[in-house]
Amino acid sequence: EGVGVQEYTGIKLEVLLDELIAVPLESREKVKHVPVGAYLTSFDILAALKGKRLYMVAATLRPETMYGQTNCFVGVDLEYGIYQASATEAWICTERAAKNMSFQGLFGTRGEISKLGSLRGIDLVGVPLKAPLAQYQKVYTLPMEGVLATKGTGVVTSVPSDSPDDFITMQDLSKKSAYYNVQLKWVEPFMPPKPIIQTPNFGNLAAVAAVEQLNIKSQKDKIQLVSAKELVYKEGFYSGVLLVGQFKGKPVQEAKPLIKEHLIAEGLAFNYCE
Numbered sequence: 001e002g003v004g005v006q007e008y009t010g011i012k013l014e015v016l017l018d019e020l021i022a023v024p025l026e027s028r029e030k031v032k033h034v035p036v037g038a039y040l041t042s043f044d045i046l047a048a049l050k051g052k053r054l055y056m057v058a059a060t061l062r063p064e065t066m067y068g069q070t071n072c073f074v075g076v077d078l079e080y081g082i083y084q085a086s087a088t089e090a091w092i093c094t095e096r097a098a099k100n101m102s103f104q105g106l107f108g109t110r111g112e113i114s115k116l117g118s119l120r121g122i123d124l125v126g127v128p129l130k131a132p133l134a135q136y137q138k139v140y141t142l143p144m145e146g147v148l149a150t151k152g153t154g155v156v157t158s159v160p161s162d163s164p165d166d167f168i169t170m171q172d173l174s175k176k177s178a179y180y181n182v183q184l185k186w187v188e189p190f191m192p193p194k195p196i197i198q199t200p201n202f203g204n205l206a207a208v209a210a211v212e213q214l215n216i217k218s219q220k221d222k223i224q225l226v227s228a229k230e231l232v233y234k235e236g237f238y239s240g241v242l243l244v245g246q247f248k249g250k251p252v253q254e255a256k257p258l259i260k261e262h263l264i265a266e267g268l269a270f271n272y273c274e
């Protein structure tokens with residue numbers, strides 16, 4: 001961890017629980033494949049969630065890119081919890097993040113935590129979500145290899161047009177869906193990504209251009225991905241112009257705080273530091 005404080009925007013992606021098919025516990029043992037969201041629709045969890053909306057909460061440094069969300073990533077082996085955020089909301093994130101959030105006053109009484117359930121990333125793969133500002137009504141939770149348990153919330157919202165990591169992971173998932181255990185309908189309708197930011201040197205799909213320029217082939221090309229990430233970040237932040245949404249035509253630097261404020265005012269985001 002660095003010395004400074006990193007200021008993230010926490011983004012709330014609502015879990016579309018009604019879209020999941022609840023399978024009674026007895027019949028679950030007989031079915032060959034565990035149904036998507038089986039853990040979330042288990043009797044105990046549904047009872048604990050009664051009267052509450054459930055959100056996956058992602059930490060991002062680029063709230064102005066939320067128009068380009070196509071999915072959300074989790075690490076399949078990471079541990080997550082469902083935490084009571086208020087009387088009407090429960091949030092999914094790592095325990096480490098939940099503790100930080102509680103101390104930052106996001107859960108009501110500072111330092112107090114109420115955990116409603118524990119699950120692993122794999123239990124979330126395929127779960128449908130409503131992502132704020134996204135151009136799709138419904139996006140899906142997908143697996144990513146590099147998700148760190150020690151950063152943010154352990155949930156990464158994905159913007160393949162402007163994040164080389166997100167783009168290459170989506171490409172891997174679409175090329176090797178069987179290997180990654182994902183359904184094509186969770187990936188293919190969202191690719192290739194749609195432009196949201198114009199840049200002078202990398203065009204309007206900066207992440208795609210950088211991945212091509214640096215000849216990055218998969219998530220395994222970690223060193224080149226770090227370079228691509230830095231190049232695209234600088235280009236988007238200092239020279240990017242928004243192509244969509246309420247702040248269309250504005251430079252990214254100007255639009256970023258406005259979009260963050262708007263999301264917070266709508267109850268769709270929050271400040272999160274670590």
Ligand code: A2H
Pocket residue numbers: 006059060061062065146147148149150151152153154155156157158159162163164166229233
């Ligand atoms: B960013 P920093 Cl469009 N593990 O959001 C791995 N990566 C994580 C993470 C975790 N636990 N938590 C957050 N992140 C990602 C958008 C984005 C991001 C774009 C472009 C660049 C970019 C959409 N994904 O980040 O180490 C999140 O991805 C490049 C810096 O704190 C978050 O912002 O600097 C960023 O990494 C935080 O990285």
